[in-house]
Amino acid sequence: MKLITAIIKPFKLDDVRDALSGVGVTGLTVTEVKGFGRQKGHTELYRGAEYVVDFLPKTKIEVAVSDRLVEAAIEAITKAANTGKIGDGKIFVYDLGQAVRIRTGESGDEAL
């Protein structure tokens, strides 16, 4: 099992969610985060005080998938979140040691 974390541009969330459904990944967790990579921030002005704001709002998606779906999920996210411009985001893949469905107690691939 793998835990896929993807940082994407917030307006791409719906596209990515649909794309993941399309390859059979139906559950996901979404967090609002801020960060930057190579994308430049912007300046804000308040009565003569200029602030450079480096952090940009991003959306973090986490999905736990069984090994057989990993490649398809990565491809789905990449295609759906891509705009071609700097700041599209990144995908990180972690090994997932265990997963449990709380309601039923199922574990492993059955829990995903």
Add this chain to the structure above:
Amino acid sequence: MSISGFKSKYTYITSALLLLVGMVMPSVALADELNSGDTAWLLTATALVLFMTIPGLSLFYAGMVRSKNVLSVMMQCFAITCMVSVMWALFVYSLAFDTTGMEAGVTNFNSFVGGLNKAFLSGLTVDSLVAAIPESVFMTFQMTFAIITPALIVGAFAERMKFSAMLLFMAIWLVVVYAPICHMAWSGDGALMWDWGVLDFAGGTVVHINAGIAGLVACLVLGKRKGYPTTAMPPHNLTMTLVGAAMLWVGWFGFNAGSALGANSTAGMAMAVTQLATAAAALTWMFSEWLTHGKPSVLGIASGAVAGLVAITPASGTAGPMGALLIGVASGAGCFYASVKIKRAMGYDDSLDVFGVHAVGGIIGAILTGLCAAASMGGSGLAEGVSIGGQLVTQFKGVLFTVLYTGILSFIILKVLDILIGLRVTEDEETEGLDVVLHDERGYNL
């Protein structure tokens, strides 16, 4: 016609005439008799001026600080409102407006401050009058001015002052600075600035230069906020600030037009010039920012409006509409420059630009009042024998006196309090935020 028919015809005509006279009479102000039109307006104006402090100024300031300090600013304004109200009734109204011992052209102790003959509002009854309005209304109206003046100062030391020290400072300041300046400008013949002929219709000197200079002194004595100017401290809620500015604008009609102390033509013109100066100043700040920074901002246009409101205050009873536009443009530009350029260059942390807007705006307005009062500038006309140059010198005298008086005394009060109880919260407390540290509360529990 029979005799009874003749009589009834004349009764009819007489009644009609009396009715006509009765409709006209209310607008005729009879000395020492209550005029219901004037009273109704002053009752309303009092409410409007209180509205300027709570919620107007409270929201205006609260939106500009960081969210961890939002309650502290509102608490300061609200607490000042309550404390000043009580102190005003107890003895400060007397210090400001008691005229015992005062004589036109005579300079004595009472030229600087009133006595205690009106302490505990002694002599003020349900029926006592000031001009054509009840004294109770006049007293409360003036109270709202005494409330907003200290409340303005809180902007200068926002986010770092102890609540207890603030309350003590304001209490002392009200008695030692506000009451005398108010007395000197407004109590009538024998008062220092009144006898000089200083024109200050609604408080350019008494309220704005006063608070603005006290604010500058306070921010210098307290020192900069931790992390200023390198740490970003953007306003946490500009929607609140804009709403607050709008409330100030609307309430200011009570401030300026109410200072006519009657529902009359002076009040009418005061309202008109207030609107024009404010609009002109807001546009000027907006365009200045657009030109120098590249984009117009909400904080800018709101600040510009307040700058215009401040500057027109002393001139509201004497300037004409075109003079008001001039005052607006001058204050919009001057306050923009002071708040944006000069502040950054000098490095002081006047957190919410109390000096930049109120002192600078007040000074610009006070000086231009002398110019715009002239009939040639569309104003109501200068006093007999007074030239524009002469009036300008008088205005300058009033400004200089107020700046020195307020500056020196505010400094002394602050320094003494600093030694006795300390003015600032600790660094850790400042980082955590005043709401939690001073009030055990959070503004937002989202």
